[in-house]
Structures are given as C-alpha cells and as structure tokens.
Amino acid sequence: MNGLLYGLRDIVIKETLHIRRDPATLVMALMLPLIQLILFGYALDFDVRHIRTAVVDYDHSRESRAYIDGLRNTHYFDIVADLPTPDAAYDALRRGDERVAIVIAPGFARDVAAGRRPVVRILLDGSDSQVANPARSALMNAPNQMPTQGLTAPDVRVDVLFNPDVRTQVYTIPGLVCVLLQLITVSLTSFSLVREREQGTLEQLMVSPVGRLGLMVGKLVPYSVIAFFELGAVLGLGYLIFDVRVAGSVLLLFMLAIPFILAALALGLFISTIAENQAQALQFTLLTVLPSILLSGYISPRENLPGPLYILSEILPVTHFIQICRAIAVRGAGLWDVMPSVLALIAIATVLIVASTTRFRKSVS
C-alpha cells in the first residue's frame, strides 16, 4: 500500500457525502459561473446605444423634426424629453435625467431652405466618458448616415458640460468610492450576527432586556463611523493622487452618505440573518459584489441592461449612491437634483432593516 495515498478512496467518499449533505454550497458552486456569465455578458457592453437624450426645438419645423428623427434612427439616441429652454436641459443633465440635449435654434428650416448649414447646439454630459465620447462622434457623423433629402449637414457645436476634458478618472473615482464603501460595510456587518449565533452569545442577549431593534441598530453604528472615515479617506486620496475634485458640496455628499451607508449595512445585516454560519455569510457577501460592480453603472452604463438586470440594479444601494456621488462630485448637483436616489436609498434601508428584524425574530424562535 502506498503510504502517501493511503485512505484516498475513503476520503473521496467522505467528501462526497459532505457535499451531498450541504446542497446550498453545491448550488452556489454550480450557479455562480452561470450568474457570472449572464452578468458579464450583459453588463460589460461598451457598445453604447440608447443614450437618454432631451430635445429643445425652437424651430418646430418639418426639417427640424426630420433631423431629430434621423438622430433617433441611428439608435444611439433615445429621445425621451421635449424641453422648453436650454436652461431646463442643463438642469436635466445635471440631475442625470438625460445625458445629451440637442438645442435647435429658430431658423433651422430657413437655413436649410437657403442652402446654409443650420447650427445645432449640443449639450453633452462629460461626466461619463464612456457615454460622452461615443455620443459626440455619433452626433458628428449622424448627418452623413442619414438619408438626407437635400439636407445640408448641420454645423454641430458640442458643449461638454461638467467634465470638459472628459477625463476618465473624474468619472471612475466617485463610482469606485461607492463600490468600495458598500463592499466594506456589507462584509463587516454580514458576519456580525452570524458570529453571535455561532458563539452562543446571541441566546445570552435574547434572554436579556436588549431590544431587537436596539441590537440591530447598535451593531450598525460603529461600522457607520468606520464607513464615514473610509469615505473621507478615499475622496481625499482621489483628490491628492488623481486630482479628482468634488464639484458640488462635500458636506452634502457626506450627509447623503448616511442613507447609503445605512442601506449597505442593512444589506449586510440581512445577509447575517439568512446565513447559518460564517462561511455562508461570506458566500452571500461575494454574491453581492459582482452585481455591485457590473450592474451599478460603475463600469458600464445601465442603459444597456436588459429589464430584469436593470430591476436588480435598482435594488442595490450602490447604484443609487453612484448616481448621487457622480451628480454631486462631477456635475455639482444639489440636494433636489438627487432626491429620487436619496428616497430610493431610504426605502432600501427601511425595507432591509425591517426584514432583518423580522427574520431575526423567527430565527431566534
């Protein structure tokens, strides 16, 4: 008998038995690659189409509408809003509602009729270089691709707002801040309740007068402080190393980080109530990492996501905070501009804390 290999057969049988007794791990091991395939396949789509676009049409002529239809037919632009003034378009861009605004001056039809090149002014949100660059080239090339009925190619003048140099870091660093922050907070909290359950200290707490909400929120507070420190550190380093400044109010950014950090911590807490042991808590945490990077809009625009993945991305706290962070840090947005994202974060935090507290009661019984 070979001494080194002695017992091999029995160990293999024993391990197989372990795997069969723990179907959750097996399912995770088999499902994870499939999930990754779908996530990477759909999310990593850098071929930008369907850019949300607003139109300010002062001319209201058949010619101006033909020009806009032509842009729509390129499939690069989804015309989603008709706005009255360039100021309204600017606000919409700052809020992040649209990324491109096309302003058609009065006299477009007259210029076309006179054989002059009509002027089209474009407002372009430069905060996302992955959208801004393709959008610009699509606009420049659009007239050439159009079936122009004697239409003179317009003189397209592009104003890049917010990140005029279209620097990549200006766009990626604020997103990275959010992703890192969620990663830290979720992983810190997801272990905390599971650990108490494994060590038996949870039972000791439950026979004491400690309230369930007191326990839950009490666990969140110290981690929130860590998360805030982390936010300051990452923003500070982003400024020092990559020269990425916060265009809007830093104070506002920190204040709006509160609902985000609460939501992320609550997500960790929720994982803590469904995981039976620390190994499972780790698996569940890993399960949130990939969608947070791929679906949140951090890497590639969410416009390309198919419906179900888009809905999934809405559930992730990081998606909303990335929008807040980019709006404030890059586009200098104010509180009202980012209100929808703030409300979404508060809703997520509330649902998760209530769900955790309820699930926790059941798991104790």
Added chain:
Amino acid sequence: MSANAIEIEGLTKRFGNFTAVDNLSFQVASGTIFGFLGPNGSGKSTCIRMLCGLLQPTSGTARVNGHDIRQDPEAIKRSIGYMNQSFSLYRDLTVMENLTFFGGIYGLRGDDLTRRRQSVIDLVGIGDYLDRRAGQLSGGWRQRLALAAALIHEPQLVFLDEPTAGIDPVARRELWDLLFDLAAAGKTLFVTTHYMDEAERCNEIAYIYLSKLMVQGTPAELKQLPDVSPEGTRRIAIAAASPPKALVALKKEPFALDATLVEAEIHLLMPSDTLDQAALDALAKAGVESGKVRPIDPSLEDVFVTITRKLAKENHQ
C-alpha cells in the same frame, strides 16, 4: 414575592406535529436548588426557553417571578439570570469588558454598575483575571465568569443550563459551592444536568422524558417511588474480583431484573425471595471470584433508568 419562583400550568409547545413540551405542570419553590432533568431531546431546553420569555407556548402558561410568560416576557427577562451550557460570553473581550457590557444591557450605570460588578467579581473570585480575554480562560473560570455575568443584575431566579458540562471535577465542585452560597442567600436556582451526583445536590428534582413530566420530588422521595423498587424486589451490591465479567454473568440470570456496575461492585435488582446465594452461585459457575454482599438503596440513576425503561416498554407495546 410569592413562595413559588416558578408556577407552570399545563405548559405545552408544539412545532408542527411534534410536541416538544407536553402539558407540563409543576412549581419551583423560592430559594431552592431545583434540578430539571431528562435525556437530551426530552424538551428541557424548549421548556427553559419558554420560561425565559424567548418562546411563546402553544397552550398553557407559566408565571416566573410573578410575571406571566405570555403577557410579560420582557419583565421576566429583566428579573432572571441565564447561564448557558456552552460558554456564551464574548471571547475577544476581557473579563471586565464582558461584565461591564452585561451590566449595561440590564440598565446598570455609574456607581450602581461599579458596585454590582465588584460584587459579582468578589463572589466568583475572578479578581485576578479582570484584564484577561474571556477566550483565554480555562473552562472552570469561563463558567465562573458566565455565572458572574448572569448575576450582575441581582436576579432572584437563575437558570443554569448544564452549567458544568465539560469542566473538570475540581472546577465543578467549586461551581457547586458557589451555587450553594447563592441558594443560601435566598436565590432560586433552576439547574439542568446529566450528572447524577449533581442531581443528588438538588433540593428538588423534576424528571421529564419524551416531553412529559415523569416524576417530581426530593431525591429521597424519588428513591422511594414504588416504580423504582417494585413490591417484592430488593437491591444488593456484590463485590467481585472481575466486575465486568461478573456483570455479564449475572445479566444472563432470569432473576436479575436489573444489574449495573458501580466501582468494584455489581448492583443487582432481584425478587425478594431470591437468595443472595443464587447470585453467588451464578458467579461461581462463570468462574468469577465474588466477595461481600450487602443490601443497598436505589440511586438516583436507578430511579431515572427504571422510569425511562418502564415508559419505553409501555410505548413499545
């Protein structure tokens, strides 16, 4: 405060089709050490969880320190101490930090906290280890710390769920000395254990099996139960040179109603009209040298073994 720390009335808990606790009724007098015994899975833990206000009963109820477990579980939590079989304090916190935390969650602050903390430190004698992490304490010291934490808010009633499981005999004895001190100070101790010598130390015992209360009484009362020493039987101890061989030989005899081995003696339950000589003959036949024979009373182990086997047999039929 009433004379009873705990009054249980028809307490029942079902999980789906499984009845974990079946119509339990008994009282625990204040100031006693009450032994709550039964095999694993007999419903002890479920019962304790209900008494501590962690779990609501399916039917029946109980009053703990005068509070109804259905109506006021939170008042119960404030008025009881609880010490678990597995060490359930924070291993990465020091002894002092653990005590401060547990004092805090029972609402102790400032001078009250300092005074109570010092009092339990003195009580269990853990003063030399205050800065040590709880995880680095030996098993016996851990249990002392757990007891100190369970007592910090001065509960009149303390639940101790297998407090001595897995600790060495000396530490076990010392912990029991502490429990005697507490009982002497008027506290009620509700203790579960699998150790028969610990059961002997209890003022009163309730024994549950298959979710039902089998017997309740003082250890002396239990040993006198007719089921344990049926009419027309007696118990003797026979010393033997090779006790295991002697046990095997005696168990084959039809007159051996029950036989077990204690130290170097065989404890034998047999019909009263069977002579000692019959047992000695059986040993001689098996080639085992036998010694002195003496009459004995049943032990608590005999009590529980007999009752459990009797019920198992009835259930089988």
